[in-house]
Amino acid sequence: xxAHITEFLERVRPxxxxxxxxxxxREIAGSxxxxxxxxxxxxxxxxxxxxxxxxxxPRDVAAAWSTAKPAVAANYRKVHWLVAGLLFAVTVGLAIxxxxxxxxxxxxxxxxxxxxxxxxLLYYLPFAFVFDYGLASILIQVNEHFGNRVGIEWVRGIVHxxxxxxxxxxxxxxxxxxxxxxxxxxxxxARFSMLYVLNLQGPVHFMAVPFFVPFAICLLAQxxxxxxxxxxxxxxxxxxxxxxRPLAGMIALLVAATVIKQPVQSGxxxxxxxxxxxxxxxxxxxxxxxxxxxxxxxxxxxxxL
Numbered sequence: 001x002x003a004h005i006t007e008f009l010e011r012v013r014p015x016x017x018x019x020x021x022x023x024x025x026r027e028i029a030g031s032x033x034x035x036x037x038x039x040x041x042x043x044x045x046x047x048x049x050x051x052x053x054x055x056x057x058p059r060d061v062a063a064a065w066s067t068a069k070p071a072v073a074a075n076y077r078k079v080h081w082l083v084a085g086l087l088f089a090v091t092v093g094l095a096i097x098x099x100x101x102x103x104x105x106x107x108x109x110x111x112x113x114x115x116x117x118x119x120x121l122l123y124y125l126p127f128a129f130v131f132d133y134g135l136a137s138i139l140i141q142v143n144e145h146f147g148n149r150v151g152i153e154w155v156r157g158i159v160h161x162x163x164x165x166x167x168x169x170x171x172x173x174x175x176x177x178x179x180x181x182x183x184x185x186x187x188x189x190a191r192f193s194m195l196y197v198l199n200l201q202g203p204v205h206f207m208a209v210p211f212f213v214p215f216a217i218c219l220l221a222q223x224x225x226x227x228x229x230x231x232x233x234x235x236x237x238x239x240x241x242x243x244x245r246p247l248a249g250m251i252a253l254l255v256a257a258t259v260i261k262q263p264v265q266s267g268x269x270x271x272x273x274x275x276x277x278x279x280x281x282x283x284x285x286x287x288x289x290x291x292x293x294x295x296x297x298x299x300x301x302x303x304x305l
């Protein structure tokens with residue numbers, strides 16, 4: 001198929017809602033080819049681009065060919081899930097940070113997370129997703145009410161969309177296993193370090209901080225989750241693993257923080273460790289944000305005709 005048609009279908013499909021999507025996309029492609037066939041000059045790139053331009057905005061094309069009638073406009077049903085997923089990715093990260101720091105988090109104008117414990121966070125997240133799903137529908141409808149088209153080009157720009165991304169190499173699996181081994185050594189060193197190490201000053205003195213043991217367990221749990229997901233992805237090439245991997249790491253941090261209870265001792269060393277853990281969560285939040293977008297475009301890629 002012509003590359004210009006394929007690119008146009010890639011922009012139509014995220015907004016298209018039909019039971020027979022691939023058949024509809026083939027018909028759209030055929031309509032474009034028919035338009036080009038009647039143009040003087042034959043099959044040229046210029047004629048193809050002109051024929052595609054006559055189709056109009058991809059969202060209007062999707063709306064015209066969609067058959068479903070959900071509460072949100074048919075041509076925004078899939079985008080609705082994308083927006084909800086992106087909002088929830090940020091909510092998960094802020095909620096885990098709230099559980100780590102023990103304080104509430106408020107980001108103007110739509111993100112607010114109350115003070116949570118690791119256990120209460122497990123109950124909070126399902127309700128948070130319902131809120132984010134409803135918020136996504138409100139954002140879409142308000143945007144449409146004021147005459148602004150809901151665009152997703154900015155989301156496409158943050159993901160590396162490769163339809164033939166393949167499965168992780170053996171090297172990636174081995175690297176993930178080495179990460180688990182490294183975190184295990186870190187935990188053992190924190191839990192059973194020799195006495196003379198505890199008497200040293202400087203960064204190594206962190207080993208004497210009670211919080212360092214659960215911190216090491218969090219890192220070990222996270223690396224273990226990454227290894228498991230990497231092995232599963234090696235066995236099965238599924239786009240969903242793009243967001244399952246960072247989500248699994250974040251859940252591992254949460255579970256470890258829930259199971260391991262240590263007395264809180266304020267101090268510079270513990271504050272630095274908590275800050276480092278928050279930084280890790282922020283990085284995983286960004287990975288989850290990108291993973292949701294990557295999975296969305298992978299699932300909604302135009303078929304190879």
